[in-house]
Amino acid sequence: MAVLKVKFSKIRRGKLAQVLWILNWISVVTGLIIFSLGLYLKIEIKKRSELMLSGNIQSVPNMLIAVGSIACIINFFGGKICYDCSDANKFSRWKLFMLPYIICTFFFTFCVFAGAIMCYTMRNELESALYRGLKDALKYYKDTDIPGRCFLKSTIDLLQIQFQCCGNNGFRDWFEIQWISVRYLDMGSKDTIDRFKSNVDGRYLLDGVPFSCCNPSSPRPCIQYQITNNSAHYNYDYLSEELNIWLRGCREALLEYYEHLMQSIGLTVLLVWLFELSVLTGVRYLQTAMENVLILGDPESESDGWLLQNSCMETAKHNFQIIKKLGKINQISTLSGKTDPNVDIPTADYGPDNVPPSSIPDS
Structure with missing residues (x-):
């Protein structure tokens, strides 16, 4: 039907x-x-x-x-x-x-x-591609003098400004990497040398974020350095006060x-x-x-x-059934070179004796 x-x-x-x-x-x-x-x-x-x-x-x-x-x-x-x-x-x-x-x-x-x-x-x-890609991009943020990486700083800054985000998962990601190039550090300063020595990997780490993490809508001037140090800023408590930097990560x-x-x-x-x-x-x-x-x-x-x-x-x-019949017809033994004996191969109907015309002798 x-x-x-x-x-x-x-x-x-x-x-x-x-x-x-x-x-x-x-x-x-x-x-x-x-x-x-x-x-x-x-x-x-x-x-x-x-x-x-x-x-x-x-x-x-x-x-x-x-x-x-x-x-x-x-x-x-x-x-x-x-x-x-x-x-x-x-x-x-x-x-x-x-x-x-x-x-x-x-x-x-x-x-x-x-x-x-x-x-x-x-x-x-x-999500996986963004997580690993942003992690590497933040690591190379400081390499503005290295060919192939010199554009990453501007890319990340524009990204954080456009999408109102900071870091990979959040602003604390910047605390774990050295994002300031050595050429902009005073290597003769005791504070700089002590900061390098205080880290096992010999990196210059600080509790700060780039300027692009700052929220321009905040009434307070942006606090981008010593974010976790309450004594460094007047009337400031980073645990209870709403920070004037973007809290959402760029991956999200x-x-x-x-x-x-x-x-x-x-x-x-x-x-x-x-x-x-x-x-x-x-x-x-x-x-x-x-x-x-x-x-x-x-x-x-x-x-x-x-x-x-x-x-x-x-x-x-x-x-x-059609697929099954086609499979049986195409079943050929690769060893003997003979067709499957269970499959009937149709023969051409040449005449009453089923003899091809080429085999009939000329009179």
Whole structure:
């Protein structure tokens, strides 16, 4: 029994073909939208690639770019098919291509759905890449004279100002690294030498943060040095007082930004997937309805259209049997060079004695 069978008159078939032609052209536009979203996400990730360790985070934008490009090609081709399928004579030219086209479109819509799901599932990979990338970037903050690292100071300062964040997990991350270059330290000062010697690794550590961590909205002048020293500042208690530096870590801020971006893109791609699925359903109805018109031989007659000719279980069993037979036919022994004796190989019907014409002697 056919699944979701619908009866179509000639007028309804023509209207369905026209609607699908329009929808396919709209799908070309949606393909361009997916392509643009993937390109935008790729640029946004590339923009801060120095703050991330390379991994699989580029797989999502690459997937969206590929899916968007394929969508434009498939739907452009589908629009041409649907335009011709309004006429039974023109449909006969596309009859052999319709089923492969529908199967390819089905797998394509699955790729669109996979792209939408990937947008919601890359949080862990992105968080790991940001954590390790920011950790290394903060460590090289002071290396303004070293080629390849000289830009990191300005990058991190602009990041902390733009996203109102400080450090990797928080402002205390700056306490654990030497973020001031040696060229700006007075190596003849006893305080500087004592600070170097007080650390096992021989680093110049202090309880301070760069200026970009300061909150300009705070009424008090920014306290960026000796943050944990209450006696160094008048009327100050860092444990009870609200600090005038950003408390949120940059990893959390960037993760929140990219997560919001990917959720928006994922929702858009999911809506496109539902739209593509509806177009695919309409094309399947048009294909089956037009094929039945050719069987009836009367272009003016009504015809049935359906999604599946048989039930889901029957269709699955039928396809499984086809795959099983193909597997048996292709089963060849690599050792003996003989075919499977349990498989009947069809022979050509040359004549009553089944003798090929080349073996009959000339009279």
